[in-house]
Amino acid sequence: MSDYAIKIDKITKTYNMYAKPTDRFKEALDPRRKSYHDLFYALKDVDIHVKKGEMIGFIGENGSGKSTMLKIITGVLTPTSGSIEIEGKISALLELGSGFNPEYSGYDNIYLNGMVLGFSKEEIDEMVDDIITFADIGDHLYQPVKTYSSGMFVRLAFAVAINVDPDILIIDEALAVGDLEFQLKCMDKFTEIKNSGKTILFVSHDINSVRRFCDRVYWLKNGEVIEEGDVMDVSSNYENFLKKKSIKTIDTERAKQTDQENTVPDIVEVNSAVLLNSDLSPVEIVEQDQKVIVKINYTVKRESIKNPVCGVAIRTVDNHYVCGLNTLLDKVTIPWEQGENTFYIEYEKMSLLTGEYYFDIAFFEEHATVPLEYKTKYLKMFISGQYTGEGIVILDHEWKDTIK
DSSP: OTTEEEEEEEEEEEEEEESSHHHHHHHHHOTTOOOOEEEEEEEEEEEEEEETTOEEEEEOOTTSSHHHHHHHHHTSSOOSEEEEEEOSOEEEESSTTTTOOTTSBHHHHHHHHHHHTTOOHHHHHHHHHHHHHHHOOGGGGGSBGGGOOHHHHHHHHHHHHHHSOOSEEEEESOSOOSSHHHHHHHHHHHHHHHHTTOEEEEEOSOHHHHHHHOSEEEEEETTEEEEEEOHHHHHHHHHHHHHHHHSOHHHHHHHHHHHHHHOOTTSEEEEEEEEEOTTSOBOSEEETTOOEEEEEEEEESOTTOSSOEEEEEEEETTOOEEEEEETTTTTOOOOOOSEEEEEEEEESOOOBOSEEEEEEEEEEOTTSOSEEEEEEEEEEEEEEOOOOOSSSBOOOOOOOSOOO
């Protein structure tokens, strides 16, 4: 354990699920020991190894097992099977103040919580002044916690959790609480703890926060670790999973219906669209800022269309419109001969943020109003790169202290 703060091996946590309350009694009283329950796996064969000084992120949907895992690490829950080894004292920013006694004063609760975390009275004596200063709730400190406002309550709870000098700090979303001044104080303290080489487990739905702070990340789904490793790789895969999931079947059916209703048949047909790099080699994963060429192959069935228009649109996987271009706006004439034709659109610098995108490919009449052929999400592109910004696109920019 010398290099590791936490070692979790094959941890499984199951719960008995009964269809009816009476089934629990039937099972308890059945002389044949007949089972009346189904097993629910909150965690299943989970392996997590955290080295000392690492900040590890945990991502996953609600119900994926993150909270169960944290409760097992903090000792609130006992695993059904598997082993867990922890070296060091743990403090957790989970349900802030969950261990407070409302009848006790804030001051007494500092000692109560400290002792629950495994610190002696002498050790808490050394910390108490820092906690009181950090919470900054004045004379309310000596009043029963039940008289506190919600703001005072979370200030004291956060102050206790983050100032007890733990070896391992567990954070579930709450990096900062309270008003702006207190939030800044929280972030300063968090930065101090991170820079001091403490081990930190960070659970958050905010992917960008995970990317900013964490060294590695675990993705949990249905109680299992789906992927573990590099923060950008795993978080991007998780983000794309969420985006794909958000696309409802009804949207797909509506798009198909729109295509069928708005497409004029037997005029032109898109045969293929391929992504190429600057060497004209096919590519699916595109490096950020790389040149990208889309090669469109199509068959013209009726040459009589006057001044046809080709359009290409880029969309996110959840159907946000990123960039739509067409040959009418750019005053370009496309090949339109009976039979097979090829045309290209070249993007000199694909400055999109990392993630998955789709291309729509379409042909219109001369006013780009009536679609002759419209292919929704016809071509997929994955952008790979560093965490350099947020949103959809990285615009060319430069920070300056003066403008000349």
